[in-house]
Amino acid sequence: MNGGGDAPGLNAVIRGAVKYGVGGLHWQIVGIEDAFHGLMESPRRLQDLTMKTSQGLIHRGGTILGTSNRADPFAWPDGKGGTIDRSAELADAIRDEGLEGLICIGGDGSQHLSLRLMQEHGIPVVGVPKTIDNDLSATDFTFGFWSAVGVATEAIDRLHTTAESHDRVMLLEVMGRTAGWIALYAGVAGGADVIVLPEIDYDVDRICNTIRKRSERGRHFTIIVVAEGASPKSGEALPAARRHGRGHIVTGGAAQTLAMLISEQVHVESRVTVLGHLQRGGSPVPYDRVLATRFGVHAIDLIDRGQWGRMVRLRDGVVDSVPLAAAVTPPRVVDLDHPLLREAVKIGIELGAEI
Ligand code: F6P
Numbered sequence: 001m002n003g004g005g006d007a008p009g010l011n012a013v014i015r016g017a018v019k020y021g022v023g024g025l026h027w028q029i030v031g032i033e034d035a036f037h038g039l040m041e042s043p044r045r046l047q048d049l050t051m052k053t054s055q056g057l058i059h060r061g062g063t064i065l066g067t068s069n070r071a072d073p074f075a076w077p078d079g080k081g082g083t084i085d086r087s088a089e090l091a092d093a094i095r096d097e098g099l100e101g102l103i104c105i106g107g108d109g110s111q112h113l114s115l116r117l118m119q120e121h122g123i124p125v126v127g128v129p130k131t132i133d134n135d136l137s138a139t140d141f142t143f144g145f146w147s148a149v150g151v152a153t154e155a156i157d158r159l160h161t162t163a164e165s166h167d168r169v170m171l172l173e174v175m176g177r178t179a180g181w182i183a184l185y186a187g188v189a190g191g192a193d194v195i196v197l198p199e200i201d202y203d204v205d206r207i208c209n210t211i212r213k214r215s216e217r218g219r220h221f222t223i224i225v226v227a228e229g230a231s232p233k234s235g236e237a238l239p240a241a242r243r244h245g246r247g248h249i250v251t252g253g254a255a256q257t258l259a260m261l262i263s264e265q266v267h268v269e270s271r272v273t274v275l276g277h278l279q280r281g282g283s284p285v286p287y288d289r290v291l292a293t294r295f296g297v298h299a300i301d302l303i304d305r306g307q308w309g310r311m312v313r314l315r316d317g318v319v320d321s322v323p324l325a326a327a328v329t330p331p332r333v334v335d336l337d338h339p340l341l342r343e344a345v346k347i348g349i350e351l352g353a354e355i
Contacts, residue, residue: 007144016296156190202352
């Protein structure tokens with residue numbers, strides 16, 4: 001089952017698990033469609049995942065099973081504007097289908113739900129961490145992250161040419177919710193002049209000084225990468241930012257806010273690009289394909305050893321696992337001591353504050 005937003009590499013996990021579990025160990029594996037919806041609706045929507053299903057999947061973005069970030073069995077919409085706990089019904093459906101356990105491929109929210117299913121209803125679960133945001137502390141990297149960074153980096157490259165040709169300030173807003181990982185890595189990879197992160201409230205004066213100083217040096221353009229969760233230190237609310245569910249940011253507004261604040265101080269033409277879901281779509285990059293495949297194989301290994309209640313993860317190049325309870329933690333945000341932040345400052349990237 002997939003849960004939460006899609007990420008490049010979901011199909012590669014499914015493929016790895018099926019090739020090993022079905023092809024190698026001769027198990028039967030079924031996929032649940034659209035997160036828990038496939039089990040909560042009538043008729044139920046399950047797919048037999050066979051060796052044939054796993055063909056041609058490694059490079060495909062999205063997920064053949066579908067997913068949802070609105071499928072919380074503990075708070076299911078009751079149709080009257082409220083929610084009800086339907087988790088017992090879900091656990092019954094799992095048993096009724098003869099499923100011996102659940103592989104949940106998802107981010108922090110989905111892992112939290114599967115942990116509760118195990119703790120409160122005795123459903124055996126194994127977790128596989130997924131999110132383009134890379135904000136799960138239990139793993140060094142989640143698959144999908146490097147694909148998103150690749151798309152964002154290419155976008156910066158493309159913006160550079162127009163920025164330089166037209167002498168403009170180009171602002172690129174990237175995803176990441178409350179974490180600035182995509183902005184930081186893509187910003188460094190794309191040669192951004194300014195990177196603003198949710199972890200560091202920015203001082204617009206510093207950013208305007210950077211634009212002015214660049215201009216004095218004959219660089220009449222500036223590339224600014226803005227994480228969708230970034231805010232000015234003056235504490236002004238993001239005009240267009242709304243949140244839903246477990247604090248997901250629905251729309252941006254962070255780059256538009258910064259553009260507006262800059263225009264109050266510097267007379268320069270600026271343009272905002274919101275990369276949006278482009279960074280979640282399309283083929284996974286090779287790193288994500290490999291990581292996702294390893295995660296799929298290791299999830300099957302955990303089940304084979306009877307090690308339920310754990311989540312696979314990457315630590316120092318090795319794929320191993322941690323108890324799910326230890327994996328479900330608040331989002332891992334960019335630590336102010338992170339070496340890449342320091343290195344970014346050393347090569348002259350402005351972060352909007354002294355760090
Ligand atoms: O968590 C992944 C993510 O893409 C975030 O980076 C983004 O804030 C959010 O999901 C967008 O969610 P939705 O697809 O529901 O708009």
